[in-house]
Amino acid sequence: xRIKPTFRKLIFSNQxxxxxxxxxxxxxxxxxxxxxxxxxxxxxxAIGIERVLKLILILSQFIFPxxxxxxxxxxxxxxxxxxxxxxxxxxxxxxxxxxLSLGWxxxxxxxxxxxxxxxxxxxxxxxxxxxxxxxxxDVFAKPHSHKRNLILIIVDYITLNLDFAIIFLMCNSLKTxxxxxxxxxxxxxxxxxxAIYFSFISSLTIGYGDIIPTESGRNLLIFHSLVILLFGVxxxxxxxxxxxxxxxx
Numbered sequence: 001x002r003i004k005p006t007f008r009k010l011i012f013s014n015q016x017x018x019x020x021x022x023x024x025x026x027x028x029x030x031x032x033x034x035x036x037x038x039x040x041x042x043x044x045x046a047i048g049i050e051r052v053l054k055l056i057l058i059l060s061q062f063i064f065p066x067x068x069x070x071x072x073x074x075x076x077x078x079x080x081x082x083x084x085x086x087x088x089x090x091x092x093x094x095x096x097x098x099x100l101s102l103g104w105x106x107x108x109x110x111x112x113x114x115x116x117x118x119x120x121x122x123x124x125x126x127x128x129x130x131x132x133x134x135x136x137x138d139v140f141a142k143p144h145s146h147k148r149n150l151i152l153i154i155v156d157y158i159t160l161n162l163d164f165a166i167i168f169l170m171c172n173s174l175k176t177x178x179x180x181x182x183x184x185x186x187x188x189x190x191x192x193x194x195a196i197y198f199s200f201i202s203s204l205t206i207g208y209g210d211i212i213p214t215e216s217g218r219n220l221l222i223f224h225s226l227v228i229l230l231f232g233v234x235x236x237x238x239x240x241x242x243x244x245x246x247x248x249x
Contacts, residue, residue: 017077024071024081032058050135057132064125082148089152089159092122096162100192105169116170119163126156127227130234153235160231161203164224165195173217174198176210188214203228 033039035046035054046054061067066088073084099105099115107113130153168174174189189195189211198211202224213221 011083012079015079017079020074020078020081024067024074028058028061028067046135053131054135057128057135060128061132064121064128066125066129086148086152089155092126093155093159093162096122096159096166099166100162100169100196103192105166105192106190107170113170116167119166119170123160123163123227126160127231127234130156130231134234134237157203157231157235160227161199162196164203164227165192165199167220168195168199168217171217171220173214173220174211175214175217176212199224 032055035051035058066085069084069088070081073087074081095118099119104115105113107116169190169192172188172190174195175186176189176194177184178187179185189198194211201208202221
């Protein structure tokens with residue numbers, strides 16, 4: 001049984017793997033220069049705050065791992081570049097699940113935690129990349145499939161909420177009321193299931209009141225709300241623009 005050809009058939013069907021035609025990192029830097037020098041088509045020549053934001057967003061990609069994964073897989077061709085993006089998106093999801101399921105969010109008070117840093121890092125990568133899709137769409141290649149992008153956006157949304165659940169737990173930001181010997185006692189949420197539940201219902205603007213933020217957790221919840229709102233707005237704008245200007249899959 002020839003496993004490798006069968007696996008390739010499963011992933012790529014009969015599509016040919018064309019050469020990418022450029023180095024991903026060099027191409028990204030050329031995009032930065034094109035925006036700086038206004039070398040793009042007239043309809044995309046931004047000014048003022050939009051121009052500054054576009055430069056920040058496209059430069060930000062160099063501090064996140066996504067572009068380097070695209071460069072690594074892109075060296076093998078266009079189809080492999082697309083698969084590299086998918087691997088990166090699902091790997092972020094898997095890491096978040098592992099942190100929560102294995103209890104890696106448990107640390108001593110006041111100590112530095114790599115996992116808290118990781119969660120914040122991934123949140124910013126997701127938001128900045130989604131922002132790039134909207135504000136710098138003129139320098140991005142046409143998507144291989146809008147349906148595929150929709151799947152990846154949904155996975156990113158799930159990962160965002162899991163990352164916030166990690167942060168809520170590591171910052172002791174959530175509390176609930178329990179009954180102990182007939183008296184109501186405040187308990188800090190310390191299990192992943194409750195934190196995940198709170199993160200998702202908050203992202204959907206649902207509030208049941210069974211779990212609430214602590215005094216210090218209110219600022220984190222504001223940040224969570226702003227990120228989810230921004231992610232939703234960018235997502236809706238991105239796909240509305242695709243509906244008005246469709247491209248073939």
